[in-house]
Amino acid sequence: MNIVIQKFGGSSVSDTDKIKLIAEKIQKRVLQGNKLIVVASAMGKTTDELMKLAKEISAKPDPRELDMLLTTGEQISISLLAIALNRLEVKSKSLNAFQAGIMTTGDFNEARIKNIKSQKIFDLLEEYDVITIAGFQGINEEGDLTTLGRGGSDTSAVALAAALNAPCEIYSDVDGIYTCDPRLHPNAKKLKHVTYDEMLEMASLGAKVLHSRSVEIAKKFEITLYCAATFSEVEGTYIVKDNIEQPVVTGLSVMDSQTQVTLSHLPEDYTLIHKIFHNVAEEDLNVDMISLINDDKSLTVSFSIIDESREDVESAVHHSLKDLQKWNISYRPGYSKLSIVGVGMRSSSGVASKFFGALQHIPIKLVTTSEIKISCLIETSFKQKAVELLTIAFDL
Numbered sequence: 001m002n003i004v005i006q007k008f009g010g011s012s013v014s015d016t017d018k019i020k021l022i023a024e025k026i027q028k029r030v031l032q033g034n035k036l037i038v039v040a041s042a043m044g045k046t047t048d049e050l051m052k053l054a055k056e057i058s059a060k061p062d063p064r065e066l067d068m069l070l071t072t073g074e075q076i077s078i079s080l081l082a083i084a085l086n087r088l089e090v091k092s093k094s095l096n097a098f099q100a101g102i103m104t105t106g107d108f109n110e111a112r113i114k115n116i117k118s119q120k121i122f123d124l125l126e127e128y129d130v131i132t133i134a135g136f137q138g139i140n141e142e143g144d145l146t147t148l149g150r151g152g153s154d155t156s157a158v159a160l161a162a163a164l165n166a167p168c169e170i171y172s173d174v175d176g177i178y179t180c181d182p183r184l185h186p187n188a189k190k191l192k193h194v195t196y197d198e199m200l201e202m203a204s205l206g207a208k209v210l211h212s213r214s215v216e217i218a219k220k221f222e223i224t225l226y227c228a229a230t231f232s233e234v235e236g237t238y239i240v241k242d243n244i245e246q247p248v249v250t251g252l253s254v255m256d257s258q259t260q261v262t263l264s265h266l267p268e269d270y271t272l273i274h275k276i277f278h279n280v281a282e283e284d285l286n287v288d289m290i291s292l293i294n295d296d297k298s299l300t301v302s303f304s305i306i307d308e309s310r311e312d313v314e315s316a317v318h319h320s321l322k323d324l325q326k327w328n329i330s331y332r333p334g335y336s337k338l339s340i341v342g343v344g345m346r347s348s349s350g351v352a353s354k355f356f357g358a359l360q361h362i363p364i365k366l367v368t369t370s371e372i373k374i375s376c377l378i379e380t381s382f383k384q385k386a387v388e389l390l391t392i393a394f395d396l
Contacts, residue, residue, distance in 0.1 A: 001125060003164050004029065007039040007135065007157035009172040012230040013077045014044035016084075021231060023084035030090050030129045037121065037164065039135040039157040040081055042073025047136075063108035067137075067147045071097070074134035074153070082132045092130040095121075097137040097145065102156065104138030104146045111138055111146035112213075113155065116163040133160065151211020158214040162221035174209050175229035176237035177202070179396035180252040184387050188396065191250065192235075193243045198250045199225075201341045201373050205253035215239065248344035248351060249394040254387065256380060257307040258335040260365055261287075263317065264328045266299040272320070273301060279316040285309050288337070289366035289377055304366055304377050307333055335365065336383045339375040340394060346371050358393035362386050 006026070013019050026036055041047075050069050054061040061069075078094040085092035101117025124131055135153030138146050148155050154170060161168035177199070180188040194202075196219035203212040209227050218225050218239065228236025266272060273292070280287055286309075291302040305313050310331060321327055345351050355374050356364075362385065366377040378386055390396065 001035055001122075002033060003035050003037065003125065003166040005037045005039065005157055005161040005164065005166050005168040007153060007168070007170050008041065008230060009153070009170075010041040010044055010046070011173045012171055013040050013042075013081070016080065018231075019077075019080050020084050023081060023088055023090070025230075026085060026130060027088050027090050035125045036130045037125075037160055037166070038078075038081065038130060038132045039153055039160065040074060040077040040132060041135055041153040043077050043080075046073040046076070064144055067108050067145050070147050071134065071137040071145045074136050078132035078134050082130075085130055085132075090130055091128045092132060093124060093128045094132040094134075095124075096134045098139050098143075100131075100133045100160075102133075102138040102159070104140055104148070106140040106142065106144075106146070108144075108146055110149040111140065113138055113148070113159045116159060118163040121160075121164065148213075151213055154211045154214035155217065158217045158223060158225065161223045162217055167224045167226065168218070169226045169228070170210060170214075171228060171230040172209065173229065174227070175232055175234050176227055177209050177239075177251070179250070180387065180391055181254060184254060184384065185252075185391050185396070188391070191237050193238050193240055194250060195243050195246075195343050196239060196241060197343055197372055198341050199239050201339070201370075202251055202253050205255055205337070205339045205341070205373075205375070210239070243343070246344045247342060248348045249340045249342035249396065250344070251341050252387065252390055252394070252396050253339045253341060254383065255337040255339075256383070258304050258333075258337050258377060259307050259310055260302060260304055260332040260335055260377060261310075261313060261317075262300065262302040262330045262332070263321075264298075264300045264330070266301065266321075266327055267324070268294065268297050268299055273299070276301070276317060276320040279320045280313060283312050283316050285312055285316065287313070289368040289375060291366055302366060304335065304337065334380050335377050336380045337375055337377055338383070338386055338390065339373055340390060341373050343372050345373075354393050355390070358389040359386055362389075 082092040082094040104111035135156035176190045178188040225239035287303045289304045293300040364376045
């Protein structure tokens with residue numbers, strides 16, 4: 001049995017005309033001898049609209065009831081797609097998370113998949129050519145519906161691929177993964193292959209083609225991913241374990257809406273630094289690009305956050321330092337984070353020299369590095385120029 005997992009994003013199933021076109025696309029694969037598991041997101045902006053309805057009733061909706069509401073969007077998509085397929089005489093059946101046996105942790109709004117009862121799906125594929133399955137959702141031990149959070153449909157698709165030991169194709173309005181966002185760099189090159197590690201870095205740094213959770217699953221189970229445009233025959237990008245033709249730097253990612261937070265006049269007490277970041281983490285907030293300066297028996301800590309987390313970070317910091325009198329906190333919004341990524345950096349020298357050489361006339365506020373990444377924080381007003389300089393320096 002030749003099984004393929006396909007996932008279609010919300011923009012791809014935003015109306016019934018598109019759903020009919022997708023059904024025809026699936027029909028061609030079935031006629032080629034494939035059995036398909038198709039995961040669909042909610043139509044268009046349905047999830048946002050459902051969330052808006054909930055917020056009109058309550059500023060803080062009950063998490064369980066919110067998940068019950070939000071999961072209806074995907075069920076509409078998969079049932080319409082199954083109807084379209086059966087109309088084309090492609091034998092199809094739709095399943096929600098309960099019927100598909102997608103078991104999750106008990107966390108409403110942000111559940112994680114624990115396991116998938118795959119035997120039922122295998123059995124159904126003996127009778128049906130296509131099984132459409134609701135993405136973004138699962139069932140916890142109590143039998144309640146849960147949602148998987150941001151990127152949940154990608155996660156559903158890749159988890160099913162792992163459970164069924166099948167390749168996974170992700171279709172959206174983007175025709176692959178590029179060396180840089182084409183909106184920032186019109187001459188960006190589409191990549192034929194990207195490694196799991198590179199895609200993980202790029203996803204965490206703002207690349208919106210795939211969510212990092214789905215890439216983590218693909219890496220763990222060595223699932224080949226393929227990303228392409230839904231309504232185009234242009235070849236997309238494969239995400240694989242190793243890339244034989246590995247460039248030193250694969251891509252450049254840009255993340256806007258960054259704020260630099262600086263805490264100054266702190267006592268020379270490193271347990272206090274631990275307390276600050278512990279309390280920030282307890283609020284499920286991420287900080288990045290940390291700089292620590294010890295100057296004249298006082299500490300200055302600087303780090304970057306996304307703009308929208310400022311109030312929560314401020315609350316966590318004030319809670320940490322409530323027993324101190326003389327300290328200062330400042331916020332500087334209007335920053336962007338630029339990152340170059342490449343597995344080839346592990347074995348190549350001179351990458352940092354080339355990076356900082358390209359940006360020598362642009363003020364850099366913070367820097368962070370890993371084996372396969374260099375990131376810097378700059379004012380957003382310098383972003384476009386920095387992108388041009390880095391794409392030239394690394395031939396992106």
